[in-house]
Amino acid sequence: MNQPDEIVIVGAGLIGLSLAAALARNGIQVSVLDTNPRPELSAEPKLTTRGNRLDAGGISRVSAVNPGSQIFLSQLGAWERIDPSMVSPFYGMEVWDGRGTSRIQFGEVGSTAASPLGFIVANNRIELALIEVLEELDNARVDFGLGLADLKREETGYSVALSDGSTRCCSLLVGADGGNSKVRDLVGIRNVSWSYKQTAVVTTIQTAEPHGQVARQCFTQYGPLALLPLSNPHLCSVVWSLNDPELLLGLDDEAFCRELDENFEHETGSVLAVEQRTSFPLQQQHALRYISDHVALIGDAAHTIHPLAGQGANLGFADARILAQVLAAAKLEGRGFSEKSVLARYQRQRGPANLLVAGAMEVFKRLYDTDNPGINWLRNAGMRFIGEHGQLKSLIIRLASAS
Ligand SMILES: Cc1cc2nc3c(=O)[nH]c(=O)nc-3n(C[C@H](O)[C@H](O)[C@H](O)COP(=O)(O)OP(=O)(O)OC[C@H]3O[C@@H](n4cnc5c(N)ncnc54)[C@H](O)[C@@H]3O)c2cc1C
Structure with missing residues (x-):
């Protein structure tokens, strides 16, 4: 039998693991489980x-x-457990309209003297660092290869039926199980969702010129294309959100490199080589509530947004941080984790902030998804206006830095 106040988190992705670590660090008994096996690092990458x-x-x-x-x-x-040579800070960001004339630079393009705007890190490195933290804490438990099968509402919380036939009782159940959240569906939290009708093609490329620790994004004829600088100065991670993925997924490597060159305007010299491509269908969704009786949703289980500004996981980390703060405060006040007024603090703090970013992504996506000349003019004028007003750029950076 579990501790009476144990919190069970379903989903050991970036967000579920970070919540588990934040709770355990606050002396709260927590367990987290995931259907996937424990993530692994491939041997030191050889290029x-x-x-x-x-x-x-x-x-x-x-x-x-x-x-x-x-x-x-x-x-x-x-953070300190992640091999620093695998963390790639970026100091500048360039965004431009491939079908227009506008271009904005943020931060210090060409300099590493300023503070980084962000860091590019492999997801599995962050996950493994969080797992190591959890494995050292007595009040945390992580189980891989174990899924949520069903839920039964009990008087004091939930009885969680697991894929191995066992059950776990908890007073608070957290759904951190991603965009297709089973927790969300089983407890009946409604979700508004629509497909972006785009698929993100993700790969790694080698370029002739160094990336200069600048993140770049170009709005191309096919959809937004992002090049994220990796720790090797000639490697970038590519996220290309495509309206018609078949056009580019079917190309051989040479033709794909050529398309990248043409659409990316040789910003980092020619694209020399491309890794195997993977793809992810993109959709926007938002749970109508993040909380229910004895339940909270965090990360993609609560909201999924377009990856064009790279904010999805950042919003999720902010959810985890705030929910952990709210629950730690409840513990100090001697209140139950699942009290409505306790969970409502989390919903109040995160709901509007996430909706604001989701709304902004939707506007961006629509603005750049059209060839209407009036809208083209408007978005180019808007980009130029932002580019010419340093205070506005600083505000955008501050908002994007904090989530
Ligand atoms: C192409 C692309 C690029 C992106 N780039 C960025 C970026 O640069 N910056 C950024 O901030 N965000 C980015 N995002 C968004 C980011 O990847 C997600 O927001 C983030 O990974 C969500 O994490 P999560 O832990 O909430 O969900 P997930 O990563 O989906 O994890 C959910 C976990 O729950 C487990 N699970 C599911 N069902 C069950 C079950 N029944 N029982 C047990 N376990 C279960 C799954 O196995 C999984 O491990 C990007 C997204 C995409 C698609």
């Missing part, structure tokens, strides 16, 4: 190329971690 095919060790799933999330991960004791 090889054959023709236009790159093998960079399969590091294609990375996140742009903003400074607010980096501080949170550092407070959890996870």
Whole structure:
């Protein structure tokens, strides 16, 4: 039998693990489980190329971690466990309209003297650092290869039926189980969702010129294309959100490199080689509530947004940080974790903030998804206006840095 106040988190992705670590660090008994096996690091990536095919060790799933999330991960004791040579800070950001004339620069393009705007890190490195933290704490338990099968409402919380036939009781159940959250569905929290009708093609490329620790994004004829600088100065992670993925997914490596060159306007010299491509269908969704009786949702289980500004995980880390703060305060006040007024504090703090970012992403997506000449003019004028007003740029950076 569990401790009476044990919190069970379903989903040991970036966000579920960070919440578990934040709770355990506050002396709260917590367990987290995931259907996936424990993540692993591939052997030290060796860079090889054959023709236009790159093998960079399969590091294609990375996140742009903003400074607010980096501080949170550092407070959890996870950030310092990530091999620094695998963390790539970026100091500048360039955004331009491939079909227009406008271009904005943020931060210090060409300099590393300023503070970084963010850090590109492989997701599995962050996950493993958080798992190491949890494995050292007596009040935390992490189980991989174990899924949520069903839920039964009990008087004092939930009885969680697991895929191995066992059950776990908890007074607070946290759904950190991603966009297709089973927790959200089983407890009946309604969700508004729609497909962006885009698929993100993700890969790693090798370029002739160094990236200069600048993150770049171009709004191309096919959809937004982001190049995120990796620790090797000639490697970038590519996220290309495509309206019609078949057009580019079917290309061989040489033709794909050529498309990248043409659409990216040779910003980092020619694209020499590309790793195997993977794809993710994109959709926007938002749970109508993040909380229910004895339940809270965090991360993608609560909200999924377009990856064009690299904010999804950052919003999730902020959810985890605030929920942990709210629950730690409840513990100090001698209140139950699942009291409505306790969970409502979390909903109040995170709901509007997440909706604001989701709304902004929607506007961006729509503005750049049209060839209407009036809208083209408007977005180029808007970009130029932002580019010419330093205070506005600083405000955007501050907002994007904190989530
Ligand atoms: C192409 C792309 C690029 C992105 N780039 C960025 C970026 O640069 N910066 C950024 O901030 N965000 C980025 N994002 C968004 C970011 O990846 C997500 O917001 C983030 O990974 C969500 O984490 P999560 O832990 O909430 O969910 P997930 O990563 O989906 O994790 C959910 C976990 O729950 C587990 N699970 C599911 N069902 C069950 C069950 N029934 N029982 C047990 N376990 C279960 C899954 O196995 C999984 O491990 C990007 C997204 C995409 C698609």
